[in-house]
Amino acid sequence: MNFExxxxxxDNIVFLLGWHVLLAVIPLVLxxxxxxxxxxxxxxxxxxxxxxxxxxxxxxxxxSLALFVLLPLVLGTKILDPLNIVAALTxxxxxxxxxxxxxxxxxxxxxxxxxAKAMGYRGYQSLMxxxxxxxxxxxxxxxRVAAVSxxxxxxxxxLLGIPQLGSLFTQGFQLRFFTPIIVxxxxxxxxxxxxxxxxxxxxxxxxxxTPKVVAS
Amino acid sequence: xxxxENVTKAYPDGTVAVDGLNLEAPTGKxxxxxxxxxxxxxxxLRMINRLIEPTSGTIxxxxxxxxxxxxxxxxxxxxxVIQHAGLFPHKTIVDNVSTMPVLLGESRQKARTKALELMExxxxxxxFAKRYPWQLSGGQQQRVGVARALxxxxxxxxxxxxxxxxxxxxxxxxxxxxxxxxxEIGKTIIMxxxxxxxxxxxxxxxxxxxxxxxxxxxATPSELLTSPADDFVADFVGRDRGYRSLGFTKTAGSxxxxxxxxxxxxxxxxxxxxxxxxxxxLVVDGGRKPLGWAQPELLNGELKRENLNLSGIPAAASGxxxxxxxxxxxxxxRRGVVVNEHGELIGTVTATDVVKAIxxxxxxETAR
Numbered sequence: 001m002n003f004e005x006x007x008x009x010x011d012n013i014v015f016l017l018g019w020h021v022l023l024a025v026i027p028l029v030l031x032x033x034x035x036x037x038x039x040x041x042x043x044x045x046x047x048x049x050x051x052x053x054x055x056x057x058x059x060x061x062x063x064s065l066a067l068f069v070l071l072p073l074v075l076g077t078k079i080l081d082p083l084n085i086v087a088a089l090t091x092x093x094x095x096x097x098x099x100x101x102x103x104x105x106x107x108x109x110x111x112x113x114x115x116a117k118a119m120g121y122r123g124y125q126s127l128m129x130x131x132x133x134x135x136x137x138x139x140x141x142x143x144r145v146a147a148v149s150x151x152x153x154x155x156x157x158x159l160l161g162i163p164q165l166g167s168l169f170t171q172g173f174q175l176r177f178f179t180p181i182i183v184x185x186x187x188x189x190x191x192x193x194x195x196x197x198x199x200x201x202x203x204x205x206x207x208x209x210t211p212k213v214v215a216s
Numbered sequence: 217x218x219x220x221e222n223v224t225k226a227y228p229d230g231t232v233a234v235d236g237l238n239l240e241a242p243t244g245k246x247x248x249x250x251x252x253x254x255x256x257x258x259x260x261l262r263m264i265n266r267l268i269e270p271t272s273g274t275i276x277x278x279x280x281x282x283x284x285x286x287x288x289x290x291x292x293x294x295x296x297v298i299q300h301a302g303l304f305p306h307k308t309i310v311d312n313v314s315t316m317p318v319l320l321g322e323s324r325q326k327a328r329t330k331a332l333e334l335m336e337x338x339x340x341x342x343x344f345a346k347r348y349p350w351q352l353s354g355g356q357q358q359r360v361g362v363a364r365a366l367x368x369x370x371x372x373x374x375x376x377x378x379x380x381x382x383x384x385x386x387x388x389x390x391x392x393x394x395x396x397x398x399x400e401i402g403k404t405i406i407m408x409x410x411x412x413x414x415x416x417x418x419x420x421x422x423x424x425x426x427x428x429x430x431x432x433x434x435a436t437p438s439e440l441l442t443s444p445a446d447d448f449v450a451d452f453v454g455r456d457r458g459y460r461s462l463g464f465t466k467t468a469g470s471x472x473x474x475x476x477x478x479x480x481x482x483x484x485x486x487x488x489x490x491x492x493x494x495x496x497x498l499v500v501d502g503g504r505k506p507l508g509w510a511q512p513e514l515l516n517g518e519l520k521r522e523n524l525n526l527s528g529i530p531a532a533a534s535g536x537x538x539x540x541x542x543x544x545x546x547x548x549x550r551r552g553v554v555v556n557e558h559g560e561l562i563g564t565v566t567a568t569d570v571v572k573a574i575x576x577x578x579x580x581e582t583a584r
Contacts, residue, residue, distance in 0.1 A: 109302075109305070111298060111299075111300050111301070111302035112302055112303070112304060112305065114267070114298065114302055115296070115298060115302030115303070115304070116304070117267060117291070118265055118267060118291055118294075118296040118298075118374075119291065119292070119296065119315055119316055119319065119364075120288045120289065120290075120291035120292035120316065120319055121288070121319065122288045125319075130304060130306075133306045134304070134305055134306050207306065208348075209305055209306045209307070209308075209348040209349075209350075210350075211350050
């Protein structure tokens with residue numbers, strides 16, 4: 001570890017960390033927003049479920065680097081545009097969360113859904129006020145996986161020269177210098193843990209009603 | 217009033233769940249749909265609030281056909297209780313109970329105040345208000361379910377096997393309390409059960425349905441017991457019909473009640489022997505409330521509480537023939553203890569006296 005380098009590069013590292021956070025979190029939020037209606041659709045229709053979940057699984061197998069390179073052709077963006085990364089990671093997040101949202105809605109007890117309907121909740125009221133809130137624990141479990149996965153996937157974008165913590169890896173390899181690589185790994189792990197912790201807290205705040213024995 | 221007119225539910229695969237059902241549930245009464253599984257009773261219930269749409273026929277709510285109503289608005293007029301309560305796991309008990317008033321546009325605060333009153337009414341302590349459903353037992357959850365259905369003070373209530381998911385002791389309690397509640401509030405209720413005993417105990421009238429979704433007989437509980445319409449109903453109502461129908465026959469002073477000499481706790485063996493008729497003597501407290509029977513021959517010194525045999529069940533003089541007969545049969549002396557409305561001793565009856573009174577009645581006068 002070269003601490004002198006660390007001191008000199010401090011501002012740059014903070015800059016890279018900031019980008020890393022943005023590139024990981026924005027797609028997470030966008031992906032969740034897109035996955036909610038898709039997951040609801042898969043939950044509603046037994047025919048659509050295998051189709052949507054199948055396509056989502058397939059999308060997730062596309063190598064990230066390939067997607068980063070391909071997307072500019074589809075979106076008409078420049079190859080160095082960070083938008084490509086946001087779009088690509090949003091696709092991965094959606095791929096992960098469509099199934100999660102569908103399963104979360106499936107996890108709501110039939111008696112509860114039936115009661116909501118019989119009390120006179122309309123379809124959207126039941127979804128917003130009963131089914132989604134009750135499905136939150138399942139959704140946040142999936143969101144934790146997506147968050148950690150995004151943090152690690154972002155670093156691949158370094159190969160395209162888009163600045164974030166992954167840039168420290170490429171820099172370290174080029175210079176045969178380990179300090180930036182170690183710093184990059186440590187910050188990625190810490191960032192992943194912080195995001196994970198935030199989702200756990202958010203889940204606790206949204207679900208004061210779950211039995212307290214559940215370990216997360 | 218809820219009325220079924222020629223209501224049929226057939227599924228595309230050809231199954232007929234309900235077949236030309238005609239039935240009227242009178243206002244303020246508890247009507248019970250009972251039958252074996254597959255008789256279409258639950259389907260019939262769910263067609264009322266249109267959780268299931270009828271294939272043909274019409275269901276009326278106070279002469280208004282439900283088919284023309286907005287389904288959600290229709291459901292908000294009807295309280296609904298289901299087997300496992302179906303509470304909202306993410307809402308506190310008080311918010312569960314407030315659900316329908318809030319849906320109907322009442323302010324949350326007002327709804328909560330009312331919900332607290334209702335919780336008390338169904339026997340839930342106010343300390344439960346902030347708890348979540350998983351913290352309650354099955355019986356307590358079911359009480360919440362009933363409170364939730366009553367919260368908007370609907371004129372109609374539908375209950376789908378409301379008491380069948382709890383243990384027999386709790387079920388008995390819930391049934392008793394519900395009967396008491398219904399006597400106060402007088403809702404128009406349709407309840408589904410597969411349990412004929414529950415039907416006979418709770419129902420003002422009972423509709424027995426047979427497999428294939430047809431109505432077999434609609435009658436009061438005592439009519440079902442004394443004159444079942446056909447073999448199916450007779451079979452379904454079950455054994456002990458004669459004995460059980462006594463549960464609907466008031467004694468109305470027709471049974472001779474004999475005097476009974478009594479002693480109090482602390483009496484000497486001699487006094488007990490002097491008062492005893494046969495091997496047993498009845499023991500009462502200072503207010504003439506029966507405590508139990510004792511055998512003077514076995515007494516060693518004065519009469520103490522542990523000398524009492526408690527197997528007899530006192531019957532109220534205003535009760536039914538069945539209670540009176542049961543009092544006689546359950547008593548170790550074979551003399552059934554009869555008490556007044558304050559629980560004070562009037563006298564005793566023998567099974568022979570009760571049977572004589574039953575035989576003397578030309579026609580069984582029914583209690584309802």
